[in-house]
Amino acid sequence: MATDQLSLVFQALADPIRRAILTRLTNGDATVAELAEPFNVTQPAISRHLKVLETAGLISRSRRATARLSHLEAEPLRDVTTWLARYQRFWDESHERLDELLAALQNNRQDDPDRAEAVSMKGNEDG
Amino acid sequence: MATDQLSLVFQALADPIRRAILTRLTNGDATVAELAEPFNVTQPAISRHLKVLETAGLISRSRRATARLSHLEAEPLRDVTTWLARYQRFWDESHERLDELLAALQNNRQDDPDRAEAVSMKGNEDG
Numbered sequence: 001m002a003t004d005q006l007s008l009v010f011q012a013l014a015d016p017i018r019r020a021i022l023t024r025l026t027n028g029d030a031t032v033a034e035l036a037e038p039f040n041v042t043q044p045a046i047s048r049h050l051k052v053l054e055t056a057g058l059i060s061r062s063r064r065a066t067a068r069l070s071h072l073e074a075e076p077l078r079d080v081t082t083w084l085a086r087y088q089r090f091w092d093e094s095h096e097r098l099d100e101l102l103a104a105l106q107n108n109r110q111d112d113p114d115r116a117e118a119v120s121m122k123g124n125e126d127g
Numbered sequence: 128m129a130t131d132q133l134s135l136v137f138q139a140l141a142d143p144i145r146r147a148i149l150t151r152l153t154n155g156d157a158t159v160a161e162l163a164e165p166f167n168v169t170q171p172a173i174s175r176h177l178k179v180l181e182t183a184g185l186i187s188r189s190r191r192a193t194a195r196l197s198h199l200e201a202e203p204l205r206d207v208t209t210w211l212a213r214y215q216r217f218w219d220e221s222h223e224r225l226d227e228l229l230a231a232l233q234n235n236r237q238d239d240p241d242r243a244e245a246v247s248m249k250g251n252e253d254g
Binding site for chain 1: 134137
């Protein structure tokens, strides 16, 4: 398993329970018992998930009396978003191509409904 | 290992070689040999990485003559960015707090350099 920081963050996010824990922590700090409560898993299992999140820098932990509180640390998610931003033009492009096709179909339909139908069918064959 | 789509995408991104493959594919489709070339790994290892990327929907594969070409599919990265967007206010907030602290220090420094120093030291104690 890769151990660079970005890989650790992606690895930590690759589990629905760990993502649900992060979502819960957006409402405020929580104990292991509070985090375990909505899930059908044991507190030790939650503790293992918290360890993965802590190693990735996505939570910090502090002690309040006998309870150990988890706190969301969102900064690594900004780094992930920065990394993803470089791919934005590729999903934008595919949307632009779709927008262009829809605009062309719309124009053709206004000019000649039969021709628009032909373009639409050709589009289906190419897809 | 979780098998929901978002988990598969995060899992696929949790490896520096797989992320480098995606970056390479932003320059155009590529064969396994072309993708293996910059890395000190075998073509079968690259093929295993491509399988993980394909399962996550991050690449598609097509055959041209005897070569098998990989093509970047960026749409799942948009879904990841959408998921991350809900956390943006948490990293923005921590930046706002920092901005406020810096602004306060700046104002104090203009009013009274000695007092600004004291605020700075208090900030360190609180942190």
